[in-house]
Amino acid sequence: MLLNRASSGGRWRIRPDGPGKVTGSLAYLTDMSKEDMLYGLVLRSEHPHARIVSIHTDKAKQLPGVHAVLTYLDIPGLNAFGIAHPDQPVLCEDRVRYVGDALATVAADNIAIAQHAIELIEVEYDILQIADDPEQALLADAPQLHPRGNAMHRTSFTRGDIEEGFAKCAHIIEETYYTPRQMHTYMETEGGLFVPEDNGRLTVYSPTQHGFMDRMQLSRILAKPQEEIRIVSSPIGGSFGGKDELNVQPYGALLALNTGKPIKMHNSRQESVRAGLKRHPMKITMKTGTDAAGKLRAHQVTIISDTGPYSTLGAEVLNFATEHVIGPYKYEHLDVKGVSVFTNNGMSGEFRGFGGNQAIFALEGQMERLAERLCMEPWAFRRLNMRQVDDPGPFDQPIAMTEGAEQVWRAIAGCPLWLERGRLEASGQQSAEPWIKTGIGAAFTMHGAGLGVGIPDPAGGRLELAADGKIEAVFGYEEFGQGLIATLEQMLIEQFGLAAADIRIIIGDTDVVPDSGSTTASRATAMMWKSLQRLRNPFTEQMLKRAAALALRPAEQLRLSEGGIREKTGAPLLLTYEELAKEDGAPIRCETSFSFPTSPTDRVGAHFMYTYSAVVAKVELNTLTGRVQVLQQYHAVAAGPVVNPQGFLGQIEGGSSMALGFTLMEDAVMDKGHYMTRNLDTYLVPTIADQRGLVEVEPIEHLPENDDYGPRGIGEVGSVTLAPAIAAAIRQASGKWITKLPVEPSFLQEAPFFLTKG
Known part of the structure; x- marks a missing residue:
């Protein structure tokens, strides 16, 4: 079922900080x-x-x-x-x-x-x-930025024998992909x-x-x-990581x-x-082969990442990219190498997607090319090669098992927009204006959540009954527009039976809150949910124990409810939370702390929990101007239960807008170590005019019965898959392969038929 206000019913709530943002009264x-x-x-x-x-x-x-x-x-x-x-x-x-x-x-x-x-x-x-070219910076005679050299960090992962694998391949595609230096532009x-x-x-x-x-x-x-x-x-x-x-x-x-x-x-x-920080520009070279039947056999990848003059999180971004260039597919033979390089260019650092955007653009480009080489329907080709529910992760590590890959594949296979692609392929371009062409493409990803193995990843929070009767939820996370406050409020309402008026949310003050870890890596919603699961029984038990003494009723007959304590079988309010707070006794307070779940492996950066997502995009290409407009998007996202419908939809739509810029317009161009871009008059970001098309989101909420991890994060995945889907759609519309982002309009322009005639 598509996610929207009508399908969400009473769960569609106006976010608590919404009025302040709309009226401008919220003080930053x-x-x-x-x-x-x-x-x-x-x-x-x-x-x-x-x-x-x-x-x-x-x-x-x-x-x-x-x-x-x-x-x-x-x-x-x-x-x-x-x-x-x-x-x-x-x-x-x-x-x-x-x-x-x-x-x-x-x-x-x-x-x-x-x-x-x-x-x-x-x-x-x-x-x-200066060293302004990452490849040149690796040469022995390049100027050295640091005593340890310009190779800030190297990664590698191998499986099998890559040369033997390619020797057995019937089809091999080798291509190099380039991604831009995108600004956060908060x-x-x-x-x-x-x-x-x-x-x-x-x-x-x-x-x-x-x-x-x-x-x-x-x-x-x-x-x-x-x-x-x-x-x-x-x-x-x-913020977006910046x-x-x-x-x-x-x-x-x-x-x-x-x-x-x-x-x-x-x-x-x-x-x-x-x-400020920017997204790491990357050059990703891939050589990928299949057997005659279309099964992936060998995959060789080289990543060169420009981290700028200092490390920031360049090593961690490269680790993430190394994991995600393997992605949701199975190969017998793997050889992945990466290097993050010091240069005299601008600072690169953490950015929504964290290396996954660059990796998936390249990987899905390979899948499209191989499917075409094999004369296979591209979505069927992915189904033939994708990981199954009990398969290990990209680094062969144990992972939290879900059916997410299969679920999103089926959602795309059956969605009307993808079926329209087949009809378009069969009938060809039918536009009354021959310079206007249409294409539809799709892409698929699994995106790791949390910081990964070997990196401290604390989580936790606190619930307490304040003196004025408010139930305070105290967490060390941050609200930077993603809807964290609204999501936490909705969790408390639905898991504890409270009203919004009963709740006070406290975040963002180190004198008051516990250290819940960084609000990053698609982790906050999952960790708040897990914290409340751990806190619900002890906090409720303390509240009902005190209420039982005051109301002269057994605690097991009572429940938390909107406004105060009620009997499980009755509607009348027995005690308000304010009355409960005024009663003498020890403070009612429960706290929990734990770490984000990680895989039992020693592979640094490997992830345990993944969100699976796929998107179909329909584009219109004007071959006179080279302008690409995205007319329609359909996102299938397997992330477990939807906690906050409005927030879920907003994250996917917002992520797709950022991906639109990454794909079609954004690049902080540098020349000899200086930014050519100095302001937003020379750096274009998508506006509402660029997002005029329909965006449909289908959440897939099912998780295995024994799953103990709850909702997966979606803060990044909406920004990851759109670029390769647009690239695939442009291929159908124009016959041209996209290997460099953002897509240059001049690359897509064609001479008008009346200039080429004769």
Whole structure:
């Protein structure tokens, strides 16, 4: 059944933070201010690669209205940050490696004075040769960005004998695929308010996906105990992975402690482009073979990923891509190799899909080509080769078994849009305008959730009865627009029988919440669901035990309900939650902590839980202009029970919009280490005009009876499969294979028939 308001019935709920967002009354952290605050700015490198000969700050310090000008000499602790690999300088000491590298930071009475002070700082550079091509950067004579060389991380996975496998293949396809440097383009750029407290503590109001990780990193930089730093991290005006890593936080924190005054920082769009993270551009070469019957026998892959000047999560993204270029298919022989390369290009990092988008674009391109070579219907070819319910994962690791692959395959095979493709194939193009052509394509994926084997992946939360009778759900997750608050509220309503008015949700404050891990990797919904499953019995037992003493009834005859306690067999309210809270006694409070489930394997990064998804896309191609418009999408998503119908639909639709940009328009182009794109006037993202087509979503909720893991995450999978589906649709419309994203209109243009006639 398609997911929409009508099919959801009473479960379709307006999200609690919706009115504030629609009216503009919701205050984001970058909207905050203090009366006596100063404004902070950062001086960034003019060059992508250079030695720093000298930095002179005297003129800037003497400017009236300037309160602090800081360099690396003013950092009391570690002059480096990075979630997994802290190798990025907070303030550069002797070398810059990209045009976003920070050299100094300034606090002043207003932005104009701060900008003037930045301009007065004199930096003398010794310009160095740049490494802006990842393949060239791997050569022995390339400029080396780090002592360990430019190969930041390598991966490999093999099975069988790849040469023997290809020797037995009847059909072999070899192709290279290229993916772009996509920007997160969140509406709220990086920023925050940094407040030194009278008791010596520091409060940081800054949007981030994991407040506890920020606190740990700032503790190292500031040489300050973690308990003396408070991170308030929600609400957030968009992130998509781009705010999981530190951005302005080190500079605001250093300036606040140095001046003793609150510091406001908020990146301009231009500075966000210059210093912010982007999706890893990848070059993926695949050689894939089948036997005469169409069974996959050998698959060889080489991935080259441009991670930019510092590690960020480049190793982890490459690990994920290595797993997902194998994907939902079975092969006898495998040889996968990858390398993440340091370059003097912009910073690459975490981005929705986490390497899966690049991997699946390439992998599904191979499946389309092989099906055509074999003269097989492309969806039937996938069915012949896809993993079955009891098969291990891509790295041969044990995984949580579901029928998701089969379920989404069947959904696509029977959907009207896919059946229309067959009719279009049989009848050919029928447009009254010969330059308008139509195509339909499909793609398939399995997408890992959680951080994977070998990476700490904490989860958990707390329920308690507050003094005013509110039932507080306290979690260390973040709300950055994905609907986490609405999803948690709906879980509490449906699992505990509560009303929305009974609930208070508390997130995003390290002084209050437990460490539930990062809000990333499609993990938050699954882990909140699991936490509530673990908390429901003990919390309910405590509540009913106290209610039984007050109501003089056996606890087993009572239940939690909307507004308070009722008898299981009766409607009248016996006690409100406020009355229950006023009763003397020990606080009613339950907490749980655990780790995201992982596979029992030693393969670092391997996943245990997967979401299966497939999409069909119908496109219209204007061969005069090369413009591609997506007319219709159908998504089948096997992710277990739908917790929040509106949120589920929004995630898939939103993910598809981001995938549309990845496929057809977005690329932060660089030239010799400098961004050609500086603002949104030269970087196009999809608007509502580009999403004018129908988007249908069919959730597949069935899970095996013994499944203990509940709903799977869908925050990323909606962005993963659309690119190869559009590419397949373009193939049907134009006869051209797509190997490079975004698709250039000039590649699809054809000379009009009246120019070619004769």
